[in-house]
Amino acid sequence: MATIDTTRSTHEVLNQPPRLEPLNLFEADLALREGLERELGGWGADRVRELGALAGAQETREHMWRAEHNEPRLRTHDRYGHRIDEVELDPSWHWLLRVAVERELHSLPWGDPQPGGHVVRAALFHLWSQASGGVMCPVSMTYAAIPALRDGAPELAAQWEPRLTLADYERGALAGMAMTEKQGGSDVRANTTRADALGDGSYELWGHKWFCSYPPCDVFLVLAQARAGLSCFLIERGPGMEFQRLKDKLGTRSLPSSEVEFSGIRGQLIGEEGRGIPAIIRMVNHTRLDCLIGAAAGMRRGVIEAVHHARYRHAFGAPLIEQPAMLNVLSDLAIESEAATTTAMRIARSYDDDDAPFRRFATAVMKYWTCKRAPAHAAEALECLGGNGFVEDSGMPQLYRDSPLGSIWEGSGNVSALDVLRAMVKEPDGLPAFIAECELAGGADARLDAHLGRLRNSLASLLDAADPQFVARRVVEDLAVALQASLLVRHAPAVVADAFCAGRLGDGGRVYGTLPAGVDARAMIDRALAA
Template sequence: MSATHEVLNQAPPLTAFTTADDPALLEALRRDGAGWGEEQVRDLGALAGSEEVQEWSRQAEEQPPRLRTHDRHGHRIDEVEFHPAWHRLMTVAVEHGLHAAPWAEERSGAHLVRAAAFYVWSQAEPGHGCPVSMTYAAVPALRAQPELAAVYEPLLTSRTYDYGLRPPLGKAGLIAGMSMTEKQGGSDVRANTTQAVPAGDGSYLITGHKWFTSAPMSDVFLVLAQVPGGTSGAEAGGGLTCFLMPRVLPDGTRNRMHLQRLKDKLGNRSNASSEIEYDGAVAWPVGELGRGVRTIVEMVNMTRLDCVLGTAAGMRAGLRQALHHTTHRRAFGAELADQPLMRNVLADLAVESEAATVLAMRLAAATDRAQAGDEQEAALRRLGLAVGKYWVCKRGSVHAAEALECLGGNGYVEESGMPRIYREAPLLSIWEGSGNVAALDVLRALVKEPAGLDAVLAEADAAAGADARLDAATARVRAALSGLVDPQRAQLGARRLAEEMALVLQGSLLVRHSHPAVADAFCASRLGGDWGNAFGTLPTGTDLGPILERARPKDLV
C-alpha cells in the first residue's frame, strides 16, 4: 500500500515563540525611559507564544460567549457565560496590569510599559483586549467625579480578576464597559434618546435602548443619557450626560439593565457585544450635567490608543505567520522566503508593521508625558491619536489580507489562525470612530486645538534634513493646511490630510530610530511615490536583507 498521506513540505506548528522578540518595540521602551519594564514585557511575550496560551486562544474563539436571559424559573438573570479559557486570558491580563495599572503607579513610563505589554499579549488573543482596554480608559473619565473615583478607582486598578454577578464594592477587582451607541445615531452620540431622570437621592433612573454595548458582562459601565433641562440648580445643565452604572446594585439586587441579544459579529468572537434595554436602571452622574461628550472624550482617546496598539499587534502577528510559513515552505525548487518576489512582499509587510509599531509606541510615550503635565506632548497625543487611529487602523485590513495570502490556501483555513487576524482587523478601524469620523476629528482638532498641529510638525521637523523625501512630504502637509479655510473643501480633503500626516509622523520616527534600510524603504515607497498599489512593490534596488533580518523572529533564523 502506498503512503498517500505522508506530510511533506508543510510548515511546522508555530508555537513556543515570543511575541516580545520585536526590535522596534524594545527599542521604544529603552528610548523613552521605560526600559525598566522590559523584563515584564519579555515574560508576557513568552507566555503569549506558549502552546498553552495558544490553546486558550483557540478555545475562546471557537466557543464564544452565550447569553442567558432567564433562569429555569423564569427570572431575568441577564448573564453572559464564557468558556474557562476566556477567564484564564483575562486573569493574566489583569494580573499584569494591562487593564489599568498605570493609573495606580507614579513611575515614569508606566503607560508605555503597559502599551508594550498590551501589544505583546493581545497577539495571543485580541478579543479579550476589549474589556481590558475599556477598563484602562474608564479611569480618567471617572476622575471627572472625584467622589466616585475615590471609591471605584482602587477596584478598577486592582490586579485581581474577580468575575461574577456581585455588588461591585464587595469585589476584589472590577472591569468596566461602555454603553454609548444607539441605533438612530451611531457615532453621532448627540442624537441619543436614552433618558435620565433624577431619583431624588443623587442617583438617576436611566431608560432607553443601546444598540451596541461593549462587554455587557462588566461590573460597571459608563453610559450616555439625556438629562431634562430645568430652570435652576443642577437641572439647568440638562443635556447629554455621562453616568456610572453598576450591573448589580449595592443591596445585591440586579440593576434594571436587560440584555436583549448578543451581536453576531464578523470577528471579535470571543468577546461579547450586546444590545441593552434600560428600564429605570440606577446610575450616578460623572462630570457636569449636559457635558457628557466632554467627559467621555478622555475615555475615547484612551481606547483609540489601544485601537492603534491592537492594529500594530495584529500586523506583527500576521507578519510572523507569513515569515514562518514562507521560511518552511518550498516552491519551484527553493524556499518561498528566498524567492525575490516573496522577499519583496515580506519586506513590505515588515516595513508597514514597524511603522505602525513605532507610531503606537510614540503615542503611548506621549500619554506618559501628557499625564506628567507636558502640554506639547498632550497636544501631540490629541492630534496624533486621531491621525494614527485613521491611518494605522485602516492599513490593518490590507496588511492582514496580504499576510494571509502569503500562506496561500493554508491561510484561508481556520486552523492557520490567519482568518481570525483578518476578521479582527476591520473592528479596530470601526471602533471608536470609523474612517470618516476619525478624519473629521483630525479637522476638528486642527481648528480647536492648533497646538496639536505645532506639535505634530515639530515631531516631523525633528528629522528635517535627514531624508529629502520626508522633507518634501512635510512641506506637502503644510501646503494642504491652507485648504482648511473652506469647510467643504477641508472635509473633502480630510482623509488625504490625515493619511499624509500619519505617514510624515511614521517617516520621521523611522528615519530617526529605525534601521536605515527600513527608513529608506518607507520613505521611497510611502513618501517618495515609488510604490505600487499592493504590498510587494518596494522599489527595485531596495536593500531587503536588513529589513527581513530585523523583522524575522529569532526562532525563525
Template sequence: MWADQANTSTPVLRTHSPTGERIDVVEFHPAWHALMGVAVGAGLTAEAWTSPLGSGAHVRRAAGFATWSEVEQGHLCPVSMTYAAAPALAANPKLAARWLPQLASRTYDFGLRPLADKQGALAGMGMTEKHGGSDVRANTTWATASAGGPVEGGATYGLTGHKWFCSAPMSDAFLVLAQTEAGVGCFLVPRVLDDGTLNPFALQRLKDKLGNRSNASAEVELDGTWGVRVGEEGRGIRTILDMVAATRLDCILGSAATMRAALVRAIHHARHRSAFGALLVDQPLMQNVLADLALESEAATVLALRLARAVDEGDTDLSRLGVAVGKFWVCKRTSPMVGEALECLGGNGYVEENGLARLYREAPLNSIWEGSGNVNALDVLRAVAREPRAVEAFRKEVQLGHGHSAVLDTAIASVDDTIAYAARPRAQAGARRVVERLALTFQASLLARFAPSLVADAFVASRLGGDHGLTFGTLDAGLSAHAARALVDRAFSA
C-alpha cells in the same frame, strides 16, 4: 489554544434563572477567563493611571497590551475599556477614589457582586443606539434626576432607553450617555448596587459578529436604571471623550499587534515552505512582499508606542491630534495588510487552523470601533481648525525627523500646507487625503529617528517618494536581496 477555544466556544446569554428570575448573565468558556487572568494580572487595565506622569507606566502597559493582543484580541475589549474609564472618572474625584483601586487591580475577579465585595473590577461603556454610534447627540436614552440610591459622590439619576451595542456586558460598571434637561450627560452605571440588588440592565441578545467572537456584545434595555453623573451637567460628551481617546490609542496598539501577528505567520511559513526548488523566503518576489509588510508593521508599532509615550508624559496636545491621525491610518491599513499576509500562505492561509483567518475577521474591527474612518478623519479636521496647540505639537514632533533625506524634508515642509488645507471651511471631501499625508509623514519621521537607516530609507522611498505600487510587494525592484532579507529578519528573527 486558549484563543482558539475562546473563539470557538463563544459566549452564551442566560436571561433567566431555572426558576424564572431575570438574571442577565453571560457565560464564557474557561479559556476566556484564562486570557483575562493574564491580561489583568499583567496590569493592562487601569494600573498605569495610578503611576506619576513620566514614569513610563503607559509605555510599559502599551507594550504589554500589544504583545498580548497577538495572542487573542476579543478579551482585550473589556481590558481596554477598563483602562480608558480612569481618565473619564477623573471628572468626579469621589467616584474615581471609590472605583479606581479595583479598576487598577491585578486580580481578575469575575462575577456580578457589589464593588465592596470584589478584589478587582472591569468597566465598559454604552454610547451606541439604533440610529448609529457617531451622532451621540441624537441619542434617545433619557436620564431623570433622582434623590435616592447608593452613595457614590454625585447627582443620581434613573436611566431609561436602549443601547444597541454594548460590549463586555458582564463588566462591573459602564459609562453611559443619556439625555437630560441640560443636554447629554455621562453616567456611571453599576451592574450591581451596593445593597446587592441587580441594577436593571436587561440583556436582550448577543450580537452575531464577523470577528471578535470571543467577546460578548449585547443589546441592553435600561428601565429606571440607577446611575450617578460623571462630570458637569450636560457635558457628558466632553467627559466620555477622555475615555474614547484612551480606547482609540488601544485601537492603534491592537491593530499594530494584529499586523505583527499576521506578519510573523507569513514569515514563518515562507521560511519553511519550498516551491520550485527553493524556500519561499529566498525567492525575490516573496522577499519583496514580506519586506513591504515588515515596513508597514514597524511603522504602525513605532507610531503606537510614541503616542503611548505622549500619554505617559501628559502631552495632551500631541496625543489629541496624533491619536486621531493614527487611529484612522493604522486601523485602516490593517485589513489589506493582514489579507496580504494571509495570501502568503496560499490556501493554507484560508483555513482556520493556523489563525490567520481569525486575524482577517478581526482586522476591520478597530477601524470601526470608537469612530469609523470618516469620523476620525473629520476629528482631525476639527482639531486642526480649533486646537492650535495640538497642531503646533504635531508640527514640532515631525520636524524632529528633518535631515534624514530630501524626500522626508520635503514631506515635513509640506505639513504646513496640508494643515492649511485641512483648516479650510470646505476641506471635508479631502479629509482622508489630509490624514494619510499627516500619518505617513509622522511615521516616516519616527522611523528616521528610531529605526535603522535600512528601514527608514525604504519606508520614505516607498511611502513618500512614490517608489511603490498600489499593492504590497511593490518596493523598488532594485532593492537588493540582502536588504530585503535584512528587513524580514529584523521583523522576525530567524
C-alpha cells in the same frame, strides 16, 4: 522532464511548514524592544519579557483557539423564569482575561505612576493583543474609564478606582461603555436614552443601547439625555439593566458584545449635566490609543506567521522567502508593522509626558491610519500562507476577521478623519506640535523633507477649501506617514527607514509588495523575525 520518485508513499507529508515553535514575542520583536527603551519604559522590560514568553507559548495558542471557537452564550432567565443575564464563557476566555488583569494591563499607569507607565502598558497590550483581541475590550475600557472618572467625578473615582485597578481577577472590577444607539453611533447627540433626576443627586436611566461592551463588567459609562442635554453617567450592573442579546459579529467572536435595555437603572453623573461628550471623550482618547496599539499588534502577528511560512514552504524549486516577489511582499509587511509599532510606542509616551496637544492630535491621526492599514495587511499576510491561510487551523482567518474592528470602534474611518480636521480648528496647538515632531528628522532624508513641504502647502490651503471634509482622509494619511517616516528616520536602522521613505513617500505602489527596486528586503525580513 522532472522525474517522479515512485518509491515514495503517496501520503508522505512534504513541504508543510512546521508549527511555529514557542517564541518569546517580546524578544523576537526588535521594534518593540527598542521602542520600550527609547520611550522610557525600559524599567518594565522584565515584566514585558515574561508576558512575551507567555503570549508566544503553545498553551496560549490553545486557549486562543478554544475561546474563539467556543463562543459565548447569553442566558437571560433561569428555569424559574427569574432574570439572570449570565454570559456563559469558555474557561479559556477567563484564562486569557485573567492573565491580562493579573499583569495590570487594565491599570498599570494608574496605581503607582512612574515615568514610562503608559509605555510599559502599551508594550504589554501589544503582546497580549496578539494572544487575544477579544479580551482586550474590557481591559481597554477599564484602563480608559479611570481618567474619565478622575476628571468628571472624583468621588466616584475614589469609590471605584481601588477595585478597577486591582490586579486580582476575582476581587477586582471591570468597566464597560454604552453610547451607541440604533439611530446613531457616530452621532451620539441623536441618543434618546433618558436620564431622570431623582433629586438626591442620582438619576434613573430609561432606554436602549444597540451596542454595549462586555456584559459581565461591574460598571458602565453611559450617555443619556438629561434636562440640560446629553450627559455621562456611571451605572452599576444590576436590576434595571437587561441584556437582550449578544451580537453575532464578523470578528472578536470570543468577546460577548451586547444589546441592553435600561429600565430605571440608577446612574451617577460624571462631569456636568449636558457635557456628556467631553466627559466620555476622556475615556475614548485612551481607548483610541489601544485601537492603534491593537492594530499594530495584529500586523506584528501577521508578519510572524507569513515570514515563518515562507521560510519553510517551497514552490518552483526554492523556498518562498528566496523568491523576489515574495521578498517584496514580506519586507513591505514588515516595515508597515515596524512603523505602526514605533508610532504606537511614541504616542503612548505622550500619555506619560502629559503632552496634551501632541497626544490628542497624534492619537486621532494614527488611530485613523493604523486601523485603516490593518485589514489589507492581514489579508496580505494571510495570502502568504496560500490556501492554508484561508483555513481556520492557521489562525489567519481570525486575524483577518478581527482586523476591521479598530477602524469602526471608537470612531469609524471618516469620523476619525473629521476629528483631525476638528482638532485643527478647535485645538490650535495640536497640529503645530505634531508637525514639530515630524520636523525633528528635518534634513535627514530628502524624500521626507519634500513630503513635509507638500504637506505644509496642502494644510495651508485646506481650511480655506470649499469642502475640507472631502479631502480629510487624504490629508490625515499624509500626516500619518510623515510621523511614521520621521520616527523611522530617527530611530530605525537605515534599511527600514529607507524602504519606508521609498515605499510610502516616494514611488512605491498601492498594494503591499510594491516596494521599489533597490531596498534591502532581506535585511528587513531578518530584522522582523530572526531565522
